[in-house]
Amino acid sequence: MKRIYLDYAATTPIDKRVVKVMLPYFEENFGNTMSLHSFGQEAKFALEQSRQILADLINAEPNEIIFTGSATESNNLALKGIAFANELKGNHIIISAIEHPCIIESAKWLAKQGFEITKLPVDKYGLVNPEDVKKAITPKTILVSIMHASNEIGTIEPIDEIGKICRQKGVYFHTDAVQSFGKIPIDVKKMNIDLLTASSHKMYGPKGVALLYIRNGVKIEPILHGGGQENGLRSSTVNVPAIVGFAKAAEICKKEMSREALRLSKLRDKLIKSVLKIKGSHLNGHPKNRLPNNANFRFEFVEGESLIMRLDLEGIACSTGSACSSIKLEPSHVLTAIGLRPEEAHGSLRVSLGRFTSEKEINQLIKVLPGIVEKIRSISPFKK
Numbered sequence: 001m002k003r004i005y006l007d008y009a010a011t012t013p014i015d016k017r018v019v020k021v022m023l024p025y026f027e028e029n030f031g032n033t034m035s036l037h038s039f040g041q042e043a044k045f046a047l048e049q050s051r052q053i054l055a056d057l058i059n060a061e062p063n064e065i066i067f068t069g070s071a072t073e074s075n076n077l078a079l080k081g082i083a084f085a086n087e088l089k090g091n092h093i094i095i096s097a098i099e100h101p102c103i104i105e106s107a108k109w110l111a112k113q114g115f116e117i118t119k120l121p122v123d124k125y126g127l128v129n130p131e132d133v134k135k136a137i138t139p140k141t142i143l144v145s146i147m148h149a150s151n152e153i154g155t156i157e158p159i160d161e162i163g164k165i166c167r168q169k170g171v172y173f174h175t176d177a178v179q180s181f182g183k184i185p186i187d188v189k190k191m192n193i194d195l196l197t198a199s200s201h202k203m204y205g206p207k208g209v210a211l212l213y214i215r216n217g218v219k220i221e222p223i224l225h226g227g228g229q230e231n232g233l234r235s236s237t238v239n240v241p242a243i244v245g246f247a248k249a250a251e252i253c254k255k256e257m258s259r260e261a262l263r264l265s266k267l268r269d270k271l272i273k274s275v276l277k278i279k280g281s282h283l284n285g286h287p288k289n290r291l292p293n294n295a296n297f298r299f300e301f302v303e304g305e306s307l308i309m310r311l312d313l314e315g316i317a318c319s320t321g322s323a324c325s326s327i328k329l330e331p332s333h334v335l336t337a338i339g340l341r342p343e344e345a346h347g348s349l350r351v352s353l354g355r356f357t358s359e360k361e362i363n364q365l366i367k368v369l370p371g372i373v374e375k376i377r378s379i380s381p382f383k384k
């Protein structure tokens with residue numbers, strides 16, 4: 001049986017074109033970017049070229065990009081780095097209720113260190129209201145961190161409006177753009193973004209590399225201290241093969257973005273239209289303002305985990321929510337934040353499409369899903 005992968009929000013397969021450009025950096029061009037000899041200088045050249053390509057994708061300057069090991073690390077650095085560098089100005093940070101756990105847990109940790117955290121609610125579609133951001137900002141606020149697009153329900157947040165408010169109020173604005181980077185256009189200048197997180201393995205690049213965009217002039221403290229790489233903000237020997245791959249992945253995404261967004265949104269809409277014909281099914285997230293590759297459903301009297309297991313037996317890989325929360329038994333904090341009761345939140349299915357998703361694969365999901373939902377429902381103890 002040929003397996004069907006529909007969990008691109010968890011991670012993506014690496015594009016063959018990306019692997020190809022990475023290979024020389026494992027073998028002949030293996031130098032350390034800090035070395036003065038030609039091996040080092042070749043590695044340094046590749047590093048700076050990659051920085052330029054990634055900066056171009058979001059209209060940033062190359063010196064505003066620093067490489068890290070993961071989006072989790074970038075988000076930790078954004079929150080903790082801004083908090084500790086700006087303590088004298090204030091101790092208040094604003095996030096939303098639907099952020100990824102690496103933002104929520106970093107904020108919780110900062111609260112233990114004496115920082116004050118405001119967690120903004122979202123509406124039934126998962127949207128943050130920019131007016132709520134405005135009202136929550138106090139003279140002590142130093143940072144607002146709102147994700148660009150939800151990894152679970154795909155809702156795209158009004159970050160340009162939020163960015164404008166933050167800039168007017170003189171507060172730094174960070175956005176976690178892990179799910180949107182390379183999929184929809186981002187312009188850090190136009191959107192008034194001060195810090196932005198993106199990750200390679202969500203866009204057909206290798207795992208183990210991510211970036212943090214930090215606008216020139218933003219005050220930030222490192223959390224790793226050592227040899228002073230990445231402008232002193234992320235000491236560690238630089239992972240050149242992964243960074244070269246990340247840049248190639250970004251180059252491909254930039255070239256193919258508009259065509260791919262159109263192709264995927266057509267497939268997504270076909271899927272949504274068909275699935276909503278199933279009795280007792282609902283769409284989670286915004287009906288229009290969502291990522292081109294995300295569909296998230298809820299089925300009454302159906303347990304999400306059972307659905308995933310049965311789909312897996314049919315060779316189809318989907319998810320109940322984020323990959324991190326799918327092993328927890330607690331309902332997703334994102335689904336409860338949009339107002340779902342825990343039992344409703346447990347009946348969710350995230351289908352995330354990507355570069356290698358074909359119409360045939362979507363048709364196969366559409367074919368098997370109604371029967372699976374019916375079967376699980378027929379044995380549900382909650383069904384009247």
Ligand SMILES: Cc1ncc(COP(=O)(O)O)c(C=O)c1O
Nearest residue numbers: 070071072073100151176178179
């Ligand atoms: C929106 C968002 N932020 C951050 C992360 C963390 O990425 P990683 O686990 O690769 O560090 C993810 C991963 O799912 C994500 O979707």
